[in-house]
Amino acid sequence: MPPYRTILSNEEPLISYLVIYLSSSLSLITDYCSLITDYCSLITELVLPQPHRKR
Structure with missing residues (x-):
């Protein structure tokens, strides 16, 4: 199972979206x-x- 599945089950996606x-x-x-x-x-x-840029 990918690690983001466990993150999505918590309230962390909101924080990560906010940080991004x-x-x-x-x-x-x-x-x-x-x-x-x-x-x-x-x-x-x-x-x-x-x-000093005189030509």
């Missing part, structure tokens, strides 16, 4: 944050050219 959902949402939030910071840095480089 929280971890996935956290990773999604961090992905969005990194994307937003990338866009912000790109926009600031386009609008305000850095002095």
